[in-house]
Amino acid sequence: QVQLVESGGGLVQAGGSLRLSCAASGRTFSNYAMGWFRQAPGKEREFVAAISWSGSTYYADSVKGRFTISRDNAKNTVYLQMNSLKPEDTAVYYCAADRTGLRLRLVYEYDYWGQGTQVTVSS
Numbered sequence: 032q033v034q035l036v037e038s039g040g041g042l043v044q045a046g047g048s049l050r051l052s053c054a055a056s057g058r059t060f061s062n063y064a065m066g067w068f069r070q071a072p073g074k075e076r077e078f079v080a081a082i083s084w085s086g087s088t089y090y091a092d093s094v095k096g097r098f099t100i101s102r103d104n105a106k107n108t109v110y111l112q113m114n115s116l117k118p119e120d121t122a123v124y125y126c127a128a129d130r131t132g133l134r135l136r137l138v139y140e141y142d143y144w145g146q147g148t149q150v151t152v153s154s
Contacts, residue, residue, distance in 0.1 A: 033057040033128045033143040040124060040148030043116055047152070051111040053126030053145060060107040064132040066141060067100060067111045069122035069150075076125065080111060081135035089135055094120075116152045123147040 039051040053065070066081035080100040081089045088100050099112040109126060127141035134140045 033060075033063065035126045035128060035143055035145035037124065037126050037145045037148040040150045042151045042153065045116060045118055045152055045154050047116050048112070048114045049116065049150060051113065051124055051126075051148060051150075053109045053111075055107045055109070055128065061104040063128040063130060064135055065100075065102060065109040066127045066129065066135055067109075068125045068127060068138060069120075070125070070147075071122040074122075076138050078136040078138070079124070081129075082109065083132050083135070091136075113150070116150075118152045118154045121150060121152050123149050 034056045036054050037051060039049060043049055061084060064083045067079040068076050069079050070076040078091050079094055080098055082100045082102050097115045102109045125147045126145040128143040129141045
């Protein structure tokens, strides 16, 4: 089992920045690929960014150039730095862990999920 706890969400004005953190406990964190997803009201959960166990990164087109995913295996933590935020970035953001490291853009590939943290971007 892997337990994931997100933090760092909040209310920010358009153009601002936030950094989300996801602390993992349980099995060896470095063996897992990690992803960030988000879900806005009335919409399906969508891929935001992912990082493999080796550090390769992947981004949704909508956030490329604005968001950066990183991981600190010593701290069992994955981060999502979000810059130039837009109102359409408003959603609950979820952290997830995947054992296989394949098809990291797909929701159903992930084995463990956090409870989510709310990000609200005002215009």
